[in-house]
Amino acid sequence: MNLETNDNADKIKVGIIGCGKISGIYMENCQKFSVLDLVACADLNPDRAREQAAAYGIPRVYTPEELLADPEIRLVLNLTIPAVHAEVSLQALEAGKHVYVEKPLAISLEDGRRVLEAAKERGLMVGCAPETFFGAGIQTALALIEEGAIGRPVSATAFMMSRGHEHWHPDPEFYYAPGGGPMFDMGPYYLTALVQLLGPIRRVAGITGKALPERTITSEKKRGARVAVEVPTHVAGTLEFHGGAIASLITSFDIFGGSTLPPIEIHGTEGTLLVPDPNTFGGPVKYRRTGEEAWTEQPLLPGYEANSRGIGPADMASALLRGRPHRASGELAYHVLEAMWAFHASSDTGSYYAMQSRCERPAALPTGLPPYTLD
Incomplete structure (x- = not known):
């Protein structure tokens, strides 16, 4: 995978699409991680985007199209509803952005594969919630x-x-x-x-x-x-x-x-x-x-005990900067998506479902680092 040597500054500029209920914790925490620079948000409801931007001090309010056109934004957080996760992720990838999407990766296996294939074709990264395993x-x-x-x-x-x-x-x-x-x-x-x-x-x-x-x-x-x-x-x-x-x-x-x-x-x-x-x-x-x-x-390992949503995108941004794999990967998310479909498919057919995908077990999070840093 091309990890984009032009992403070698200290921070990755981030834009959020989708300003619903879950967005607040991401907006709050993305501003704590040293590797993220949250610069814009967008929503189909412009009033909701303006309200969240004002509440969390986000400098730019865009339409989704304007956010995807901003050349400074390298990473898009897709916090839309599940039915359009794949659609919005594909639009972001087509615009040359790395994507981190709220769970699930998509609502169909076909759409999940399309997202991963589009990222691979463009040398971009896809990440996906949940990051609670961090x-x-x-x-x-x-x-x-x-x-x-x-x-x-x-x-x-x-x-x-x-x-x-x-x-x-x-x-x-x-x-x-x-x-x-x-x-x-x-x-x-x-x-x-x-x-x-x-x-x-x-x-x-x-x-x-x-x-x-x-x-x-x-x-x-x-x-x-x-x-x-x-x-x-x-x-x-x-x-x-x-x-x-x-x-x-x-x-x-x-x-x-x-x-x-x-x-x-x-x-x-x-x-x-x-x-x-x-x-x-x-x-x-x-x-x-x-x-x-x-x-x-x-005793818990030193790390993240409070609600730390945003750590997944931070790990992804850190991976971009350091040239390493990220933990909440698209491959992990697709494997989980297939497993969810497997329960339903097995019930419908009355037979075992043999998984077609396989992913790497995510690496353990390093300990002993300062808060809100990942390398």
Whole structure:
């Protein structure tokens, strides 16, 4: 891959397309990382772009077309809704920009491949959320596995049990449209964490279901409006990893009375590891070895415990400057996208889905660096 020797300054200029609810934390954190220079934002709703620019001190407000035409912007953060992730990413790549996109990479495998192929043809980088696996919680769990604290990992369980988002999100319709549902909304966090901890996935068996044909919005602004449910809202299944481990995963919007199930457990030949919620950056991380009666809470590695969304683009910018691979890569995101589709395809066909893609396990984040620096 051409890593663009003209990207050899101290910072990479960044523009954000999509100024919705998730954009605030990116705008806040992108200004903390030493390698990023957030210079512009854009949205189809110009008032929303102006409001966010004023709130976070962003100097330029553009239309999406104007942002893509700005020759100073090298990296575009695509924070649009999932249905147009691929379209906007392709436009940015065609404009000669590197792209970091909110999860998922795309809503179809075909579009995901198009994004990766367009980047390869132009010698550009694609990165994708989630970057929560950069957090101190997952990184500490990874270090314990690599140190052999629980022996060889042989199995895992992962649970994302939720009632859905219509009770709090101001615009929840897309969660129940194609590209939505619990697997495409929250599955990226769990699957990315599992790939970080256990490596790439070999095959998947899944079953899907739907509790309700429509949902009633109870959040403000659209309270009382009804939303048709077009996608499965309960997705369960099993993953086999190339390394031999087997994991059970449930993602659901159909848990109306709450749940006490843990987010992720990794079981090894010599113990069990409790992994924190992969939609967060912190802990706690606990483990118990065979024969021990009490859990040991492992001190978190120095790093990122608070909400650090923006670290993925920062790592990508640092990779551009240093000529190294980035961790939240397009290949990782595509592997996760294929795994999400695999649950649905397996359910539809009643058979295992053999994964066609394979990715590198992301390198551990280095420790001992000053805050908000990655090299």
